[in-house]
Amino acid sequence: AQKITQTQPGMFVQEKEAVTLDCTYDTSDPSYGLFWYKQPSSGEMIFLIYQGSYDQQNATEGRYSLNFQKARKSANLVISASQLGDSAMYFCAMREVDSWGKLQFGAGTQVVVTP
Amino acid sequence: DVKVTQSSRYLVKRTGEKVFLECVQDMDHENMFWYRQDPGLGLRLIYFSYDVKMKEKGDIPEGYSVSREKKERFSLILESASTNQTSMYLCASSLSGPLTTEQFFGPGTRLTVL
16 A cells, blocks of 8 residues: 555746645554655755654755645645756655654655746 | 676677676775666665675575675676566665665666576
């Protein structure tokens, strides 16, 4: 069964606007970690932000923030003030406890930032 | 900076050929992973290794094998390549650590099997 669901295959956003990328997950572990990665057209995966299941506050890293709603099992990524360089594929991933560090990835969301 | 390198960016092989994809990391990471990436499916784990000579199957191991003879190197082997193995292959590595431990990825190998 799919553990990570990203329902938006693609999105267009105008430069300087904010965009929210949806991610829902499924786990019965009380302890888990959620990651967001960016993949530009060059192909390399770039780590953006991390949220732990026990973290009291939503994670933030510069223009990236995570809207973490534990009861709803959602971990949406918010990119504020979009830039042309934000055009990329974005992946949500989850790591469960005792998983040898394995990540489960969603299908990804393609973001295109327009001038 | 952590560096994960993969032997080729692009590779074209024929059906039935034996294919080796090599991955090397330079940060003494215990864990190494091989994923394949296909449109609409995201990244799926093929195999991973948590120590030298140790390997575990991921979600889609069929048609693949791996080798880890040295800590820094993790090889993915396609014993007899088939057209349905045409894909992007990504290698990653990480320390053994808490949930916060991120994986570092290589640039990927785009494999085409004709």
